[in-house]
Amino acid sequence: MAARAARAARARRDVYWFGDGVADGSKEDKELLGGKGANLAEMSRMGLPVPPGFTITTEVCTDFLAEKGVFSASVRKQVAAALVKVERSIGKKFADADDPLLVSVRSGARVSMPGMMDTVLNLGLNHKTVEGLAAKSGNRRFAWDAYRRFVQMYSDVVLGVGAVDGELHDPFTMALEALKNRVGVEEDTELSAADLERLVGEFKRIVFDRTGEPFPDDPQEQLWGAIEAVFRSWNNDRAIAYRQMEGISSSWGTAVSVVAMVYGNLGKTSGTGVAFTRDPATGEKRFYGEYLIDAQGEDVVAGIRTPLPIASLEKTLPKAWRELQRIQKLLEKHYRDMQDLEFTIQEGRLYMLQCRSGKRTGFAAVQIATDMVREKLITRDEALLRVDPEGLNQLLRPVFDPKELDVARAKGRLLTKGLNAGPGAATGRIVFSPEAAERRAAEHPEPVILARIETSPEDIKGMQASVGILTARGGMTSHAALVARQMGLVCVAGAGEIEIDYARRCMTAGGRVIEEGEWVSLDGNTGEVYQGLVNTQPSAVIEHLFAAETKPARKATKHAPATGIVKAFLTLMKWADEVRELGVRTNADQPDQCETAIAFGAEGIGLTRTEHMFFGDEKIEAVREMILAEDQEAREEALARILPLQREDFEGIFMEMGQRPVTIRTLDPPLHEFLPMEEEAQRELAKAMGVPFKRLHAKVEYLSELNPMLGHRGCRLGIAHPEITRCQVRALFEAACRVAKRTGRKPRPEVMIPLVGTVRELELQAMVVREEAAAVCKRLEIDIPYLLGTMIELPRACLVADKIAAVADFFSFGTNDLTQTTYGISRDDAGKFIPAYMENEIFDHDPFAQLDQVGVGRLMHIACHEGRQVKPDLKLGICGEHGGDPSSIDFCHRLGLEYVSCSPYRVPIARLAAAQAALRHGPKGGDVEDRRRSTATRGLRH
Ligand code: ADP
Ligand code: MG
Ligand code: MG
Helix, strand or coil: CHHHHHHHHHHCCCEEEEECCEECCCHHHHHHHHHHHHHHHHHHHCCCCCCCEEEECHHHHHHHHHCCCCCCHHHHHHHHHHHHHHHHHHCCEECCCCCEECEEEEEEECCCCCCCCCCEEEECCCCCHHHHHHHHHCCHHHHHHHHHHHHHHHHHHCCCCCCCCCCCCCHHHHHHHHHHHHHCCCCHHHCCHHHHHHHHHHHHHHHHHHHCCCCCCCHHHHHHHHHHHHHHHCCCHHHHHHHHHHCCCCCCCEEEEEEECCCCCCCCCCEEEEEECCCCCCCCCCCEEEEEECCCCCHHHHCCCCCEEHHHHHHHCHHHHHHHHHHHHHHHHHHCCCEEEEEEEECCEEEEEEEEECCCCHHHHHHHHHHHHHCCCCCHHHHHHHCCHHHHHHHHCCEECHHHHHHHHHCCCEEEECEEEECCEEEEEEECCHHHHHHHHHHCCCCEEEEECCCCHHHHHHHHCCCEEEECCCCCCCHHHHHHHHHCCEEEECCCCCEEECCCCEEEECCEEEECCCEEEEECCCCEEEECCCCEECCHHHHHHHHHHHCHHHHHHHCCCCCHHHHHHHHHHHHHHHHCCCEEEEECCCHHHHHHHHHCCCCCEEEEEHHHHCCCHHHHHHHHHHHHCCCHHHHHHHHHHHHHHHHHHHHHHHHHHCCCEEEEECCCCCHHHHCCCCHHHHHHHHHHHCCCHHHHHHHHHHHCCCCHHHCCCCHHHHHHCHHHHHHHHHHHHHHHHHHHHHHCCCCEEEEEECCCCCHHHHHHHHHHHHHHHHHHHHHHCCCCCCEEEEEECCHHHHHCHHHHHHHCCEEEECHHHHHHHHHCCCHHHHCCCHHHHHHCCCCCCCCCCCCCCCCHHHHHHHHHHHHHHHCCCCEEEECCHHHHCHHHHHHHHHHCCCEEEECHHHHHHHHHHHHHHHHHHCCCCCCHHHHHHHHHHCCCCC
C-alpha cells in the first residue's frame, strides 16, 4: 500500500508547461493551476504570444504548507527540468553571466484575488548577470532599472522588508524618492543608469541593515526563495482577510507560475498595460484600458505614474495596437465573457501575460450579460447566472440631485474631477488613512470617505469601512478602482489635482484645504468631487420603475421608452421571471412601501407587522390607553378607538395590493415596547393621559421583562387578551369588505398568528379569527375568502408541524426568530461575539444574514415535510430577513417553498436569485435531505 502511494505521488504531475503554442494544462485546470496558470496555458494553446514558462500546482502549495515548508525531491526535479525547457525555448540560460534568462515568479489562486498575492519580476539578476543584461541589450539604464525593481520586490515579498511602525512608506520607496529629490527629477524614468546602480547598492544596504543577511546573489536560491514566498503568502494577513470577506476556502492554496521575462522598460517602443474588452464600469462595448511607455509590471496598477488611455496606443505603437485588437476580440469570443488583459510590449512586440474574466460593476454586469445574449455570444440562462444579484443594488442606489450639483458648482464647491472608477453617489466624512476609516466607522454612524494618494492591499479593511474611495493617483485599473468596483463602493480615482498630506491629515483641492472629518461628496458616475453634503435623488432605474409601473397615466406623456441600463435591467428581470419558480413577496407595513414593492415586482405581501401601524401619532395614544386599561371594559373602549385607525391602514394596503395576497400578522411585540422607559417621559405621558404617574410607572414595571424575546409576546398576547386579536381581525375584515365594495375586487388576506409553539395556541387564536371574520362578513354582507396560518419561529413548532398543519392553511418561516431560538442566540446581543465566532471559524457567515441551512434549515425541512404529509396543499413561505439573501433563497428553492418575502428594495435581487436557483437546481423541492447528508459527510462545519 505504502509503496503504491509513493509511486502514485511520484507519478503525480506537479509542474505544467506552457509556451511555443502548446501547454500541458488548459483553462479547465483552474483548481490545479490557479486562474492565471490555467489561462496562460489556454492562451498558449491558442497560439497567442505568451512568453514560455511553467506552473507549479496548488497541490504542491497545500503539501508545502502542511509539510511545514519542505519540497519533495520530485517537485525539485520537475522544476529543474521545466526551467531547462524555458532556457531552450528562449535561447538564454538562467544565471548566465553573458546573456541571462530572467523570470517572473507569479502567484495565482483559483479565483483572482486582486493584489493579495505578490509577484517578483526580473528574478535571476545579480552583480554579474546585470552586466550581461546591460551588454546584451546595449541599454545599461534598462538593466539597472530591472535590477533595482527586482531587489525592491524580492526584499518586500520574500525577505519581508517593509515599512515599520511609524513609517509611511517602505524604505525602498523612500530611498527612491530621496534619490529623485537629490537628482532633481520627477519621474523614475528620468533616473540614469548610474543613479540606479547607486540605488541598488543602497537597497542592498537597507536589506543588510534590516535583516542582518546579505541580499541573495545565487539565482537558484532566489528562485526557490520566491516560490516559497508565494506559497507562504497564501497565509498572509491580507490574503486571509480577503478570503474571509469573499468566503473563499483556505484549503485551496495558490499555484506559482514561473514565466520568462519580457521587458516593457526597454525604452520608448516598450511598455506595459492593462485592458478590458468592454468598459468595466458601464459595460459599454468598447475596448478599454490604460498603458505606460517604458514601464514594467505593476506600474500601471500601482498608480506610480498616471497611465495613458489605451486608444493612444494606435498612434504610438500601431503594430502592437493592431495585434492587441486582434487578440482582445479573439479572447472575448473564446471565453464568451468580458476579459481583463495584462500585456507587455517589448520593442514594439506584444506579449500577453494574463487574461481572466473581468471584474465589473453591477451596471456593467447587467449591460454586458444582456448585450451578449443579443450578440448571440451567450444564452439567456447564462446571462442570468452571470449577474451577481447583490450587484443590482448599484442600479437602485440614489444618484446626486442635478439641481444640488448646480448649486454646489455655483458656490465653488466643486473641488476637482478624477476618473469615474466606481459608480454611485457617496457623501461622507473624509479620512486619510484606512485605520482612521475603520475607527470612525466603528465609532460614528455617519458614512466615511477614504482618501489616499493611492491604495494598496493593506488598505482593504479601511476601504470596506468606507462608502467611497478617493485617490490622487492611479487609473481605472488601479488597485483602488478594482477593489472599489468589486466591493460596490463609489470610487473616484486619479484625481491628480488634489494633494494629500498624510502627516497633517488634510488635503488641498480646488484651492481649498479639507481637514479630516469634513463632509465631502463623490460622484462615481462623473468623477466629480464636491466639498460638503450633496443630496441625492433616485437612480434612472428607480425613476423609470416608478413612473412607468405605478403611474401608467404618466407613462405615455412624460416617459420615453427605457434605454441603456434601464432597458437592460428590465430585460434581465423579465428573463428572471420566466425562469424562476419561487414567488417573490415583500415585507411592508404601509401603502407607500407596497407601492415601491410592486414597482420592483413584488407579487404580494409576505409580512405586515401590524405593530408598526401602532406608532402613528394618534394611534400610540389609544394603544397606550389600551395597555393601561384596568379591566376588560376599559380595554375594549380603548380598542374601539384603535379600530378605525387600524382599519384605515388596512384599507390603504388592500387598495395598493389589489388582488395580490396580503399576509397580516397579529400583534407580536411585548406591550412594554409601547410605553416610555425613561421616568421623565413617563411623567409627561401620565400628565397627558390624565393618569397618576405612579400607576403608569407601576404598569411599566409590571410589564418589563428579564428576557422579552422569550416573554409575553406573540400569540401569548392574544391568548391573554383575545380582545386585542379580535379588534385587529375586525379592522382587517371591515377594511377588506370596504375595499371589495369600492373596487369590485376582493382583497386576499392571509391572517398569521406569531410565535406558535403548540397546536392549542393556534386553535385558540384561530377560533377568535374565524368567529370575528364570519361576524364581519355577515354584517357587511360580503364574503371575503382568506387563509389562516402561522409564523414558524420556534423549534418546537417545527417538531410538531404535523399537528399545527392540521389547523393552519399556511406556514411562514420567521427565520429571524427561528435562528435566535435554534441557536439560543439573541440577535441584538450577538454583535459582540459574532466577529470572534467568524474569526475562529465557528461561523463561516453571520447566521442572521445567511440562513444556517444545516441547523435552522433542517428544522425548516422537518416542518415542510411533516406539514405537507398532513396537508398536501399547505402553503409555505419565508418572511425573515433571509428571504432577501441569495444563498438563503437558493435553499428555499430546494426546500420547495411557495415564495420568499423580503424588503421592497431587495425584491429585484430576490427575483434574480430565485431564477438562478431554478437554473442551478432544476425544479423546486429537490431533495434537501440528501444534500444535507452529503454536506455532513464532506465534513463541513456545523
Ligand atoms: P497580479 O496577480 O498582481 O496581477 P501578476 O503575476 O499578473 O500579478 O504580475 C503583475 C504584472 O507583472 C503583470 O501584469 C505583468 O505586467 C508583469 N509581469 C509578470 N510576469 C511577467 C513577465 N514574465 N514578463 C514581463 N512582465 C511580467
Ligand atoms: Mg499585484
Ligand atoms: Mg496580473
